[in-house]
Amino acid sequence: MLFNSFSFLVFFPIVLGIYFIIPKKVKQLWLLIASYYFYMNWNAIYAILILGITVIGYVSGILLDRADAGAASDQAAVQRKRKFYMAIAAILSLGILFTFKYLNFAIENINRLFAMTGSSFAVTAVDIVLPVGISFYTFQALGYVIDVYRRDVAAEKNFLRYALFVSFFPQLVAGPIERSRNLLSQLKEPTKFDYDTAKNGLLLMLWGYFEKMWVADRLAILVDAVYNDYGNYSAGMIVLATMLFSIQIYCDFGGYSHIAIGAAQVLGIRLMDNFRQPYLATNIKDFWNRWHISLSTWFRDYVYFPLGGSRCSKPKAYRNLMITFLVSGLWHGASWHYVVWGGLNGFYQVIGRMTKQAREKMRAALHIREDGMPLRIFQTIVTFLLASFAWLFFRADGLGNACGMLRLTLTNGVWLRQLSDGTIFMMGLSRLGIYQLIFSLIVLLVVDICHERGVSFRRWIAARPIAVRWGIYMITLLAFLVLVIQNYGRPAAEFIYFQF
Amino acid sequence: MKRFIGKLIVFLGLFGAIVLGLDVLSAKEPFREWFAYVTESSDYWAGENDDIAIYISQVREQGDYTKLVVGDSVCHQLTSGLREYNSDYSLVGNNRALSIAGEYLLTREFLETHEGITDVYLIVGLDSLQTNIDVMYGYQYVAIPFLREDMLQNLDEKTLEEMNDTFGTFFMQKPVSKLVACSSVNRKLYLNYIKEHKGVLDPNPGGGIVMSDVAAEYLVKIYELCGEYGVTMHLLPDPLADNQYRRDQAEGLREDFAARGLDELFPDYFDEIMYYPEEQFGDGIHFGEPYNTQEAYNEKLKELYLDKGYLDGLVLEP
Numbered sequence: 057m058l059f060n061s062f063s064f065l066v067f068f069p070i071v072l073g074i075y076f077i078i079p080k081k082v083k084q085l086w087l088l089i090a091s092y093y094f095y096m097n098w099n100a101i102y103a104i105l106i107l108g109i110t111v112i113g114y115v116s117g118i119l120l121d122r123a124d125a126g127a128a129s130d131q132a133a134v135q136r137k138r139k140f141y142m143a144i145a146a147i148l149s150l151g152i153l154f155t156f157k158y159l160n161f162a163i164e165n166i167n168r169l170f171a172m173t174g175s176s177f178a179v180t181a182v183d184i185v186l187p188v189g190i191s192f193y194t195f196q197a198l199g200y201v202i203d204v205y206r207r208d209v210a211a212e213k214n215f216l217r218y219a220l221f222v223s224f225f226p227q228l229v230a231g232p233i234e235r236s237r238n239l240l241s242q243l244k245e246p247t248k249f250d251y252d253t254a255k256n257g258l259l260l261m262l263w264g265y266f267e268k269m270w271v272a273d274r275l276a277i278l279v280d281a282v283y284n285d286y287g288n289y290s291a292g293m294i295v296l297a298t299m300l301f302s303i304q305i306y307c308d309f310g311g312y313s314h315i316a317i318g319a320a321q322v323l324g325i326r327l328m329d330n331f332r333q334p335y336l337a338t339n340i341k342d343f344w345n346r347w348h349i350s351l352s353t354w355f356r357d358y359v360y361f362p363l364g365g366s367r368c369s370k371p372k373a374y375r376n377l378m379i380t381f382l383v384s385g386l387w388h389g390a391s392w393h394y395v396v397w398g399g400l401n402g403f404y405q406v407i408g409r410m411t412k413q414a415r416e417k418m419r420a421a422l423h424i425r426e427d428g429m430p431l432r433i434f435q436t437i438v439t440f441l442l443a444s445f446a447w448l449f450f451r452a453d454g455l456g457n458a459c460g461m462l463r464l465t466l467t468n469g470v471w472l473r474q475l476s477d478g479t480i481f482m483m484g485l486s487r488l489g490i491y492q493l494i495f496s497l498i499v500l501l502v503v504d505i506c507h508e509r510g511v512s513f514r515r516w517i518a519a520r521p522i523a524v525r526w527g528i529y530m531i532t533l534l535a536f537l538v539l540v541i542q543n544y545g546r547p548a549a550e551f552i553y554f555q556f
Numbered sequence: 557m558k559r560f561i562g563k564l565i566v567f568l569g570l571f572g573a574i575v576l577g578l579d580v581l582s583a584k585e586p587f588r589e590w591f592a593y594v595t596e597s598s599d600y601w602a603g604e605n606d607d608i609a610i611y612i613s614q615v616r617e618q619g620d621y622t623k624l625v626v627g628d629s630v631c632h633q634l635t636s637g638l639r640e641y642n643s644d645y646s647l648v649g650n651n652r653a654l655s656i657a658g659e660y661l662l663t664r665e666f667l668e669t670h671e672g673i674t675d676v677y678l679i680v681g682l683d684s685l686q687t688n689i690d691v692m693y694g695y696q697y698v699a700i701p702f703l704r705e706d707m708l709q710n711l712d713e714k715t716l717e718e719m720n721d722t723f724g725t726f727f728m729q730k731p732v733s734k735l736v737a738c739s740s741v742n743r744k745l746y747l748n749y750i751k752e753h754k755g756v757l758d759p760n761p762g763g764g765i766v767m768s769d770v771a772a773e774y775l776v777k778i779y780e781l782c783g784e785y786g787v788t789m790h791l792l793p794d795p796l797a798d799n800q801y802r803r804d805q806a807e808g809l810r811e812d813f814a815a816r817g818l819d820e821l822f823p824d825y826f827d828e829i830m831y832y833p834e835e836q837f838g839d840g841i842h843f844g845e846p847y848n849t850q851e852a853y854n855e856k857l858k859e860l861y862l863d864k865g866y867l868d869g870l871v872l873e874p
Contacts, residue, residue: 076557249557486596530571537575541595541741545748 057097059315060268067094071225072322076249083246084220087323091225095189098229102187105156109149110222113197116145117204117211117218124207142205146198153194157186161390189229191387195354197222200236202358209236217243226319230312232330232350239327247324252518257321259514262532263503264314269539270496272308274489275300281483283451286461291468292475294461301451302444306334307500309348333504335443338435340404343443351387355380374409378402388450393458397449404442489542583739592740600743608658608701611650615666621646624666625867626659627679628652630794633842634679634857637850641871646670652684653693656774657715661707663778667785676782677867678775681794681841682805685813688768689715691750695723700737703730712777715770723750765808772816779821791822795860797840798831830860 057063071090078086096103123137154162160181167178200221203209212218221240227233282289282297289297313330320327330350337343344352356365363376378399385398424431452458474480481487503513517525582591592598615624623645625635632649639647648662656678663676689698699719702708708716708728720728727733727746736742775791782789796802810826813819819826838844843852854872861867 249560251557251560254560488593488596526567526570529567530574533571534574534578538595541597541745544745545751 057094059312059319060265063097068319075323080246084216084243087225088216088220088223091220091223091228094225095223095228098188099185105152105187105190106193106223107219109152109194109197110219112145112148112152113201113222114212114215114218116141116201118213120201120204121211138205142201145201149194149198149201153190156184156190158386158390159184192231192233193222193228195351195387196233199233199354199358200240203236209240212236212240224320224325226316226323226325227327230309230316231348232313232316232328233354234327234350239325242325250324253324254322255518256514257318257323259517260318260321261315262318263514264311264316264318265536266496266532267307267311267314267500269311269536269543270492271500272304272311273543274485274493274496275304275307277484277489278480279304279451283453283457283461286457286464289479290473290475291465292472293479294465296475298448298451299440299444302335302440302447303497303500305447305450306331306347333508335440336436336504336508337439338432339439340401340408340442343439344401344405351384355384359383370409374406377405377409381405391454393449393452393455396455396458397446400446400449401443404446492539579739579742580735582741583735588739595741595744597740597744599740600747601740606701607651608654608697609704611648611654611662612665612701612705612707614648615646615662616669617646618669619643619646621670622672623675623677623869624663624673625649625677625679626662626666627677627792628681628684628794630681630842631679633848634853637853638870638872641874644869644871645867649679651697652680652687653697655687655689655694655698655768656680656684656771656778657689657711658698658702660774660778660781661702661710664710664781665707667781667787673785673787675788675790676778677790677792678778679792679794679861681796682802682809683841684794685767685771685809686765688770689719689722691722694719695727695736695747695750696743699723699728700733703728703733704737706730712773715773765805766812767809767816772818775818776821790866791825792861792866793825793829795843795856796829796831797834797837799834802831828860828864832856 057067067090071087075083075086075090092103092106095106119141120138123134123141163179163181170177200209200212200218204211212221217240220243221234221236224234224239224243279297279301282293283301286294310331317327317330328350330348332346332349334343334346337346360376360380363379364372365376366373368376379402381398381402382395383398385395385401388394388398419426419431448461449455449458452461481490485493506513517528520528578591581587588601589598592601615626620643625631625645625647627649629649629651632651635647635649638645646666648666650658650662654662659678659680663678667673667676688694699708711719716728727736736746779789796806806826806829810819813822813826834840836843836847838848842848843856846852857867857870857872862870
């Protein structure tokens with residue numbers, strides 16, 4: 057059930073309506089049933105998988121708690137037991153993730169290695185379908201177990217509540233990857249309906265739908281046209297398509313996150329922010345503080361810091377950065393081009409750190425103000441270009457294609473051809489669609505800049521008289537209706553991050 | 557919560573009214589084109605000259621006609637260029653999408669508005685014998701035009717029920733069908749909706765080559781209608797491309813035709829099928845270059861029908 061489908065538009069109000077009228081003691085159960093129904097819409101078998109992950113996390117948490125309650129005198133034994141339970145939970149959870157997501161990738165590479173040695177031995181690939189959202193809820197459940205292991209949170213004794221934490225439908229299939237500290241504690245106390253909170257939640261969902269339908273889905277048409285047939289496009293078009301993909305994936309994933317956060321907010325639950333105007337970042341480190349925040353903080357807290365973080369020698373700190381980003385790349389997909397993408401982002405940060413002092417000295421020598429607008433704009437553009445370059449590897453259909461596109465961009469001297477001859481109007485989007493897209497991009501930029509400066513459109517709208525507010529809502533909904541009619545007959549576009 | 561629901565109901569009510577108003581406006585001049593452009597629905601606009609309305613007006617056209625020729629698009633290809641030379645023949649070749657039920661309605665309209673008619677010629681190919689009133693074309697080519705002209709009620713109850721079931725009783729109401737017909741936006745929404753939810757009917761659900769029930773039923777109805785008016789009905793075949801598919805199709809349909817007892821009413825239809833080399837057909841159905849001139853069509857008409865005693869008196873040249 058996609059967020060941008062008719063079924064969700066029927067599902068959500070029903071869930072909402074019943075949630076706020078049923079007694080408090082059954083609210084959690086209702087949300088749990090709704091969440092499982094939501095997930096089983098993709099494939100009923102998936103329920104067994106998520107239940108398995110849930111049981112592993114729940115039992116591990118209880119065992120860790122009980123180990124703590126053991127003989128206080130033998131702390132070493134307690135610690136050994138806790139480490140054992142933690143290890144088992146990690147092996148089982150990651151083992152399930154590996155089986156469904158990485159097994160065939162591993163087999164493919166093993167076979168490649170055998171082939172390189174001249175051997176004809178080959179392992180048969182397994183016929184296995186990647187369940188939607190598995191990377192997200194596995195990490196969410198594992199994060200909880202680690203938090204219990206670290207004694208950051210107490211183990212959850214209520215199985216239904218814990219099951220809901222793992223399967224909460226707004227964030228189940230594509231995050232935000234929630235922390236137990238935040239979500240589990242909110243689930244303990246079901247909320248009453250709050251008009252302003254619900255209204256804000258709906259407005260956030262509306263913004264998410266705008267990002268997804270008006271921006272991401274339209275950009276996808278242009279990006280796909282180039283990436284699926286790059287040999288027929290000029291270097292300039294490949295570069296443009298890559299930059300457009302940067303925006304597409306931001307609006308696709310950011311849009312999904314906003315819909316998820318908004319939906320949860322209507323239910324009275326506050327999920328963490330997942331995106332904070334990432335393309336207004338002034339360096340790659342800043343970019344990763346703003347992009348897919350739930351995942352980057354997960355990796356920071358559960359991979360980077362345990363490796364030593366930056367509280368060690370510089371070479372080790374750089375090593376820790378690279379490992380974290382390579383693993384992050386692999387998390388996104390079982391393919392080497394994702395690993396290259398992750399590695400590139402890690403490399404950017406390493407270079408950034410290595411050259412930080414030199415850059416500061418250069419700015420001082422050139423009397424460039426650190427907080428000046430020209431520098432900030434320059435840094436923002438450079439960061440965007442660096443991120444876009446990495447996205448080329450993310451979007452390309454394999455490492456081979458990524459290298460092919462790169463080669464073409466660097467060796468094909470023809471840059472401006474197709475950028476100015478109207479090719480863009482023949483790539484699947486009508487002239488009207490292109491103009492609508494340009495308008496949407498301008499709206500996106502303006503809203504992001506306003507958010508960056510602390511100006512909230514939702515608060516501004518909320519402060520207007522009712523006639524103005526309703527007028528704005530109606531115009532917005534009519535614009536969506538126009539878009540739906542334009543796209544009617546085409547299948548609803550999936551969200552990019554569903555494949556992870 | 558009550559306050560929220562109350563406001564939501566009022567808001568949705570207002571929004572619904574605005575949407576309905578805009579929807580009605582999308583069917584009216586001078587807004588139609590603008591709505592079509594903004595919603596990218598222009599491709600769905602049939603235009604004021606939509607074909608079926610033309611065919612209906614042609615069968616109603618008064619003159620010295622004593623004979624009617626109706627049939628599918630091959631019939632239209634062969635005979636439409638001869639309309640201006642023929643005062644005796646009303647030549648209204650149209651489109652397979654009307655189905656034989658649509659041919660029945662046209663024939664009925666012609667017979668009700670003319671006197672002294674002696675012959676009705678129905679010239680259709682094998683595909684027409686397998687055409688149902690399906691979701692892809694039935695609403696546009698049968699429901700909308702014949703509802704608009706108040707002719708649809710001449711179909712029998714069973715057919716009307718099936719159409720209600722396929723297209724929805726709501727959309728079979730004249731004002732609603734007019735709203736769909738006159739608005740590109742509504743056409744786009746409705747046609748894609750039924751395509752999605754009803755799917756395309758398989759003409760051969762049992763796997764064999766069979767006639768559609770609609771074709772079988774309305775061939776008999778046309779025959780009986782002609783009988784009521786003292787008119788002779790002739791069922792004549794289109795020229796066909798000579799390939800294995802067509803030969804197999806003819807064989808299969810001949811059997812089903814006979815099984816339904818239609819060979820007693822139209823004993824010569826299959827025997828009179830003439831096959832022409834495949835290269836003469838541009839799309840496998842209609843004649844292509846250089847066989848698509850009226851001169852070439854006239855030759856075919858002579859070979860197919862005139863030399864066999866059909867279409868007697870049809871003027872082929874000025």
